[in-house]
Amino acid sequence: MSKVLVVAFAVAAVVFLVLDGLWLGVIGRSLYQREIGALLLDRPNFGAAAIFYLLYLAGMTYFCVLPGVAEASAMRGLVNGVLFGAIAYATYDLTNLATLKGWSTTIVVVDIAWGAFATAAASAAAVGVTTRFVT
Template sequence: MIRLVAGYATAALTMLVLDGVWLTVATPRLYKPRIGELLADKPSLPPAVVFYFLYVAAIVVLAIQPALREGGWRRLLTHAVVFGLVAYATYDLTNQATLKTWSTTITLVDMAWGTLVTTAAASAGYAVMRWIGK
């Protein structure tokens, strides 16, 4: 149980730190100029907390645990990349398909970011869980 909690906490901390930096840098440079009218003046914390809680749990279940059971780093990276890409593509492509104002640039950059941050969080959580052992 300690191993699972440590892996989850490490993945969550990695994701929160990286995403915090990303959003601080990207919002004024990428998001605001392209979809500023859609952005809230201040993000709502409760949905953000629920998102991170669920997303990191999915990273653990869909990427970290299969890699620990069946094959190591290659399995981890494959699952993390696919999960991050598909999760962020779902959000971005749905927005692009349904909203009047959505930028293809945001879709492409955000999908790349989602792939990267998911893979980084999964890798950090996996490394800690391997280090702790069974």
């Protein structure tokens, strides 16, 4: 495994996990409770969350970070991150809206925006750090 891949994945992981942890645990917590509280578990399924994060970060690294590193362009990472994040989060949220009783349209809009932002930020940061310190 190349040093570029390891650093790209690690930086994306740290940034994304910190942002998502703050969002889910502090900033957006009351919104989720208000909008979909009846659907939430008392305690998250951490195994499923770990699998999601590993897969999502692998996709982010492949589709967003590595193309940005190849071009030495944090903007490429940012743009690809916005697109990847919005599409991935829209897949989840719109499927839930289509299939679950009580899924909130507010959550759909906020989640898609959040996915686009957090993925773009993590991707751009990972491109910047990897390009500056590894390539």
